[in-house]
Amino acid sequence: MRTRPRVWLSVALSAALCTIAAPVGAQDEVDLRMTIWSANPAHVELFEQLGAEFAAASPTVSGVTIESFNLAELDTLFTTQIAAGDPPDVSWLPVEASLQYRQAGALIDLKPVIDATPDFDFADFIPALLERWVDGDAVYGIPFSTGPLVMYYNKDLYAQAGVKDPGQLIAEGNWTWDAFRETSKQLHEALGTPSYVLNDFDFKNWTRLLPYMFAYGASPWDDTATSCTMDSPEMIEAMQVFHGMTFDDGSMPLPGQQVDFWGGQVGATSAFLGSSANLVDAPFEWGLVQTPAGSAGDTVATGQASIVALAAGRHTTEAAEFVAFLASKDAMAKYSAYFPPIRESLLTPEVLVGASLVLTPELVAPMIDGVKTNGKVFPVAADNSAVATALNRALDEHLYQPGVDVAQALASVCAEIAPLLK
Amino acid sequence: MGSQVVASGGSGPRAQRRPGRRGPSRDAGRDRFGYLLLAPQTLGLLLIGAVAIGGMIELSFMKVNVLAGTRTFVGLDNYARILSDPDMGVILFNTFFFVGLLSVAGTIVSLGLAILLNQKLPGINVFRAAIFIPALITTVAWTLVWRFILQPQGLMDSLTATVDAGPFPWLRGGWLTLIVFAVIQLTKNVGINVMIFLAALQGVREDLIDAGRVDGAGRWTTFRHIVLPQISPAILMVFMLMVAGSFKVFELVLLLTNGGPGVQTTVLAFEIFRQAFRLNDLGYAAALSVLLFSLVLAASAIIWLSRRRLVFHETN
Amino acid sequence: MRRTDRRVLRALRTIPSYMLLALVSVAFIGPIVWMVSGSLKSRNEVLRYPPTLIPEEFRWDNYAQVFELQPFDRQFLNSIVIMALVCALTLAVAIPAGYALARVRPRGAAAIFLLLLSGIFLPPESVIIPLFRFAAQLGWIDTYIPLVVFTATLFTAPVAMFVMRQAFVILPQEFEEAATLDGASRWRTMFRIFLPLVKPSIASAVVFTAWYSWNQFLEPLVYLRSRQMLTVPVALTLFEDPLAGPRWNIQMAATTLSVLPVLIVFLFAQRQIVSGLTAGGLKS
The missing domain is CATH 3.40.190.10 (Periplasmic binding protein-like II)
Known part of the structure; x- marks a missing residue:
C-alpha cells in the first residue's frame, strides 16, 4: 500500500509541475553534508575551503557541502531530518546537547580516527574543558568554540x-x-x-x-x-x-x-x-x-560547541575523518580567530583577538587565564x-x-x- | 419595510433554483460536470492528506526516540498520557479562551475596518495598504516591536498610567496575556480578512442599495437588511478561517513567554511544537496533534452545519 | 443650492472617517517606521533603548551588506517564484472546485466540501515529519516542489476554494438560467458569465494565497538547504552572528527590502481590483 501511490504521485506531480527537480547524486563518490549555525560568508567560505582541502586529500570523498541555519532552529531541523532518515554527516553541536546525544548513541566515537591521525596532538586540548564530550576513552566531539x-x-x-x-x-x-x-x-x-x-x-x-x-x-x-x-x-x-x-x-x-x-x-x-x-x-x-x-x-x-559526526549519517567513516581533519592544529588555527579554541597552543590573546574590531590582547589576556x-x-x-x-x-x-x-x-x-x- | 422586500428579493432566486432537480436523468450530466471540476483538488488532497494525516496518526501510536533512531509501538499510551497530564486542563482552557476571543474579535474588527475602508475617499488605498503591511512582516519582527511596547515601564504602562491604572503584568499573567496575544495576532493579520471583506462588500449589488435608499431606508437599515445578507457568506467564511487559524497560533507564545510562567500562557499548538521539537517526543506531539485536529474539525463542522441560522443567504 | 449643501455635508461627513482611519493607520504603521529607521542605524545604535526615531547617522551601507551576507536577490526571487507557483496551482484547482460546490452542487457536495477544507485544520508542525520523509523519498529536498505542491493542496487551495464558493454562492440564479436559455455550454457559463463576476474574490484568494506562501517559515526551513534556494523568511534568520546574536539593523534592512516590492504590487493590485469591478458590470 505504501510504495505504489507514492510512485504514482511522484510521477504525476513531477510531470504536472514540469519539474525543477534535484539532480541525482553520484553513487560511488561520497558527498558529505555539514551543518553550521553561522551564515557569515567568511565562516562559510572557511569551512567550504577546509572541506575542499579534505576532499582533495581523501580517496573516497568528492566534496563537502556546508549548510547554514540559525541556532534557534537546530532542534527543529535535527528532529525532522533524523526522524526522516536524512541527517547531516557532520555538524556543530552545542554542549547543552552533548550528554543527550551521547547517551542515545547519536554520535560517533572519534578516538580511533584521532589516534590514527599523525600529529593530531590530542594532549594539546585542555582536559578539563573536554569533559562533556569524553566518556572513558571515547571522544564524541571536538570543541571548536569555547567562550x-x-x-x-x-x-x-x-x-x-x-x-x-x-x-x-x-x-x-x-x-x-x-x-x-x-x-x-x-x-x-x-x-x-x-x-x-x-x-x-x-x-x-x-x-x-x-x-x-x-x-x-x-x-x-x-x-x-x-x-x-x-x-x-x-x-x-x-x-x-x-x-x-x-x-x-x-x-x-x-x-x-x-x-x-x-x-x-x-x-x-x-x-x-x-x-x-x-x-x-x-x-x-x-x-x-x-x-x-x-x-x-x-x-x-x-559555553561550548563541538564538531561532531552523527551516527545516523550515511557516511560515518568519512564523517569521523572529516571531524578529525577539522580538529587538527592546522585547520583549527584557521578558524580560531572567530571561535575560541581549547587547544592550548592556539589559546593565546593574539589568536583570540584575531578578527575582532574591538578586542585587544591586553583586554583578552586575563579572560584566557x-x-x-x-x-x-x-x-x-x-x-x-x-x-x-x-x-x-x-x-x-x-x-x-x-x-x-x-x-x-x-x-x-x-x-x-x-x-x-x- | 420596503427594504425587507428588497432583501428577500435578493435571496429569492435561490429558493426556486434548479427546477429540474427532480428528474434524476437530467442531473447525471450536471453531477458529472461537478465531479470533474472537483476532481483535481480532491485527488490531490486525498493523496497528500493521506500521507500527512496517516503519518501523524501512525506516530501517535509510537514512542519515538529520535536520537537513538528507535520507534516502539505503544498503542494508546500517548492518548492516555493526554488524559493524565495535569497541565492539560489549563492548556485546553487557554486554547479555547484564546480561539474564542480571537475569532470573534477578529471577525468583528476586520468587518468594521473593511466597512471603513470601503468608502470612496481620495487616498483610501494608502490606508488599505497601512492595514495590510503588518501581514507582510515576519512574526519575529512584529513580536519584537510589541515586546518594546509591553515591557514594564514601557509605552503601554505609561498609557495606562495616564488614567491612573496599572501597571499591568502584560506578559506575566494567564488571561491578560492571552488577550495581549490575541491583540498582537489580530493586528498582524487582520489585513487579510479585511481584504476578503472588501471583496465581498464590493460585490454587494448597488442596485439593491439604491432601491433601499429610494424606499427611504436609513444607513443602519440598509446595512442590516441589504448589505449584511449579501456579505454573510464572507462573514461565515472569515469566522471559520479565524477559528481554524487561531487554534494553530504558537509562534507568539514561543517568542513572548515561552508558555510561562509555568503553563499559564501555553496553548495546545505551542505544546505540540514544544513536545515535538524541543523535547523530541514525537509520539506524544502526534497524539496532541490528533486531538487538535479533531477539535478544530469539530468546531468548524458545528459552525458550518449551523450556518443556515447564521447566514441569511443560504436558504436552500 | 440644495446640491451644494449636500456636497458640503458629504465632505464634512468624511472628516470623522479620515480621523478614524488615520488613528488606526498610525497603530499599524508605527512599527513599520520603527523598522525602516532601524534599518538605517549602526549595529550599536539599533540596540539603544528607548529607540531613536531618526538615526544619528544614516547607514545606507546596511542595505549593501544585506547582499554581501546573503544572495538576497536570489532568495527574494525564490520567494516570488514559489509564491507565484503556489498561486497558480491554487487557483487552477480551487476556482473549479468552488464553482462546483456553489453552483453545480453534485450529490455529496457538502461532504466533499468538508473534506476539501480539512487540510487547513492540520497543524503544519505536526505533519511536517511525514511530509518531509515523503519529499525526501521523492528526491524533492532542496527544490521548490514540496513548497508548491504540499502548501497548495493542504493549505491554500482549501481556503481559496472556500473563498470562491462563498463568492459564487451569492450570485443570482437568473444569470445561470439566462445562460441555459441561450444554450451556452456549462463551461461557457462558468468562464464567460460567472468568472468575471467574482474578480474581487479571485483577487482576495490570490492575496491570501500569496500571503500564506510568503510568510511560510517552517516548511522552507525544512525542505530547502542551499543558500541559493532559501526563501526570504528563512534568510532573515541568517543575518545573525553565531556568537553575538542577531544583527538587527541588517535584518531590518532586509525586511524593508522584502516588504517594499510586495507593497508596490499590492497598491497596484488594489486599483486593478476596483477597476475590474466596475468593468464587471454588476450594476447592470
Missing part, C-alpha cells in the same frame, strides 16, 4: 554617577558579588535605570545565571546529573543575590523589561566574549572583566532539553516573582525537575 561568560561595563555611566566601576573594584582587590551588588544598587539609585543585565537571559535561559551559581559553588544538579541540587545552601545563597538585585534593589531588569547594555543604557552585562561584536561603534567607553567571585572563589562559566585555570563548562543533564525546559519553567513560576522566599521557591523548583533527573 567564557565575561562582564562588560560602561565606564561612562559609572563615572557619571560617581560609583566605583568593576575595574576599580578589581584594583581594590574587592571583586565579589557582594561588592558588585552594592555598587549596582548605588548606580541604580543614581540613574534610575537597571544597572546590570544578563545578556540573552530574558528569564527564559537559566544558563545565564551560571556566573552567580558557580561563584558560590552551586550547580543545578550533582556531578552525575542524577539528583537535584537547586535547593542546596550554595544555590540559595547565589539565588538570593540574584533575586535581591532584581526584586529588592531594582538594579536588574524585571521580567519583560527591555534594557540593553550594548546601546549604553545599562552599567554592566555578563555575556559571551564573542558578544563584543555588538560594541563596534559603541558611543561610550567600556571595560571587560571576569565575572565577580563569591564564597567559592572565582570560576569562569564557559581565567578559562585556562578556572574554566568550567555549563552543566548538562542526560535528558537536557526536557530538564532545561522544566527548569526554566519552574524558575519562572517560583523564583522570578517578587516577594518570594528564595529557599522555598528553590525547593519547589527541585520538586519539579528532580523526576526528570534519573
Whole structure:
C-alpha cells in the first residue's frame, strides 16, 4: 500500500509541475553534508575551503557541502531530518546537547580516527574543558568554540554617577558579588535605570545565571546529573543575590523589561566574549572583566560547541575523518580567530583577538587565564532539553516573582525537575 | 419595510433554483460536470492528506526516540498520557479562551475596518495598504516591536498610567496575556480578512442599495437588511478561517513567554511544537496533534452545519 | 443650492472617517517606521533603548551588506517564484472546485466540501515529519516542489476554494438560467458569465494565497538547504552572528527590502481590483 501511490504521485506531480527537480547524486563518490549555525560568508567560505582541502586529500570523498541555519532552529531541523532518515554527516553541536546525544548513541566515537591521525596532538586540548564530550576513552566531539561568560561595563555611566566601576573594584582587590551588588544598587539609585543585565537571559535561559551559581559553588544538579541540587545552601545563597538585585534593589531588569547594555543604557552585562561584536561603534567607553567571585572563589562559566559526526549519517567513516581533519592544529588555527579554541597552543590573546574590531590582547589576556585555570563548562543533564525546559519553567513560576522566599521557591523548583533527573 | 422586500428579493432566486432537480436523468450530466471540476483538488488532497494525516496518526501510536533512531509501538499510551497530564486542563482552557476571543474579535474588527475602508475617499488605498503591511512582516519582527511596547515601564504602562491604572503584568499573567496575544495576532493579520471583506462588500449589488435608499431606508437599515445578507457568506467564511487559524497560533507564545510562567500562557499548538521539537517526543506531539485536529474539525463542522441560522443567504 | 449643501455635508461627513482611519493607520504603521529607521542605524545604535526615531547617522551601507551576507536577490526571487507557483496551482484547482460546490452542487457536495477544507485544520508542525520523509523519498529536498505542491493542496487551495464558493454562492440564479436559455455550454457559463463576476474574490484568494506562501517559515526551513534556494523568511534568520546574536539593523534592512516590492504590487493590485469591478458590470 505504501510504495505504489507514492510512485504514482511522484510521477504525476513531477510531470504536472514540469519539474525543477534535484539532480541525482553520484553513487560511488561520497558527498558529505555539514551543518553550521553561522551564515557569515567568511565562516562559510572557511569551512567550504577546509572541506575542499579534505576532499582533495581523501580517496573516497568528492566534496563537502556546508549548510547554514540559525541556532534557534537546530532542534527543529535535527528532529525532522533524523526522524526522516536524512541527517547531516557532520555538524556543530552545542554542549547543552552533548550528554543527550551521547547517551542515545547519536554520535560517533572519534578516538580511533584521532589516534590514527599523525600529529593530531590530542594532549594539546585542555582536559578539563573536554569533559562533556569524553566518556572513558571515547571522544564524541571536538570543541571548536569555547567562550567564557565575561562582564562588560560602561565606564561612562559609572563615572557619571560617581560609583566605583568593576575595574576599580578589581584594583581594590574587592571583586565579589557582594561588592558588585552594592555598587549596582548605588548606580541604580543614581540613574534610575537597571544597572546590570544578563545578556540573552530574558528569564527564559537559566544558563545565564551560571556566573552567580558557580561563584558560590552551586550547580543545578550533582556531578552525575542524577539528583537535584537547586535547593542546596550554595544555590540559595547565589539565588538570593540574584533575586535581591532584581526584586529588592531594582538594579536588574524585571521580567519583560527591555534594557540593553550594548546601546549604553545599562552599567554592566555578563555575556559571551564573542558578544563584543555588538560594541563596534559603541558611543561610550567600556571595560571587560571576569565575572565577580563569591564564597567559592572565582570560576569562569564557559559555553561550548563541538564538531561532531552523527551516527545516523550515511557516511560515518568519512564523517569521523572529516571531524578529525577539522580538529587538527592546522585547520583549527584557521578558524580560531572567530571561535575560541581549547587547544592550548592556539589559546593565546593574539589568536583570540584575531578578527575582532574591538578586542585587544591586553583586554583578552586575563579572560584566557581565567578559562585556562578556572574554566568550567555549563552543566548538562542526560535528558537536557526536557530538564532545561522544566527548569526554566519552574524558575519562572517560583523564583522570578517578587516577594518570594528564595529557599522555598528553590525547593519547589527541585520538586519539579528532580523526576526528570534519573 | 420596503427594504425587507428588497432583501428577500435578493435571496429569492435561490429558493426556486434548479427546477429540474427532480428528474434524476437530467442531473447525471450536471453531477458529472461537478465531479470533474472537483476532481483535481480532491485527488490531490486525498493523496497528500493521506500521507500527512496517516503519518501523524501512525506516530501517535509510537514512542519515538529520535536520537537513538528507535520507534516502539505503544498503542494508546500517548492518548492516555493526554488524559493524565495535569497541565492539560489549563492548556485546553487557554486554547479555547484564546480561539474564542480571537475569532470573534477578529471577525468583528476586520468587518468594521473593511466597512471603513470601503468608502470612496481620495487616498483610501494608502490606508488599505497601512492595514495590510503588518501581514507582510515576519512574526519575529512584529513580536519584537510589541515586546518594546509591553515591557514594564514601557509605552503601554505609561498609557495606562495616564488614567491612573496599572501597571499591568502584560506578559506575566494567564488571561491578560492571552488577550495581549490575541491583540498582537489580530493586528498582524487582520489585513487579510479585511481584504476578503472588501471583496465581498464590493460585490454587494448597488442596485439593491439604491432601491433601499429610494424606499427611504436609513444607513443602519440598509446595512442590516441589504448589505449584511449579501456579505454573510464572507462573514461565515472569515469566522471559520479565524477559528481554524487561531487554534494553530504558537509562534507568539514561543517568542513572548515561552508558555510561562509555568503553563499559564501555553496553548495546545505551542505544546505540540514544544513536545515535538524541543523535547523530541514525537509520539506524544502526534497524539496532541490528533486531538487538535479533531477539535478544530469539530468546531468548524458545528459552525458550518449551523450556518443556515447564521447566514441569511443560504436558504436552500 | 440644495446640491451644494449636500456636497458640503458629504465632505464634512468624511472628516470623522479620515480621523478614524488615520488613528488606526498610525497603530499599524508605527512599527513599520520603527523598522525602516532601524534599518538605517549602526549595529550599536539599533540596540539603544528607548529607540531613536531618526538615526544619528544614516547607514545606507546596511542595505549593501544585506547582499554581501546573503544572495538576497536570489532568495527574494525564490520567494516570488514559489509564491507565484503556489498561486497558480491554487487557483487552477480551487476556482473549479468552488464553482462546483456553489453552483453545480453534485450529490455529496457538502461532504466533499468538508473534506476539501480539512487540510487547513492540520497543524503544519505536526505533519511536517511525514511530509518531509515523503519529499525526501521523492528526491524533492532542496527544490521548490514540496513548497508548491504540499502548501497548495493542504493549505491554500482549501481556503481559496472556500473563498470562491462563498463568492459564487451569492450570485443570482437568473444569470445561470439566462445562460441555459441561450444554450451556452456549462463551461461557457462558468468562464464567460460567472468568472468575471467574482474578480474581487479571485483577487482576495490570490492575496491570501500569496500571503500564506510568503510568510511560510517552517516548511522552507525544512525542505530547502542551499543558500541559493532559501526563501526570504528563512534568510532573515541568517543575518545573525553565531556568537553575538542577531544583527538587527541588517535584518531590518532586509525586511524593508522584502516588504517594499510586495507593497508596490499590492497598491497596484488594489486599483486593478476596483477597476475590474466596475468593468464587471454588476450594476447592470
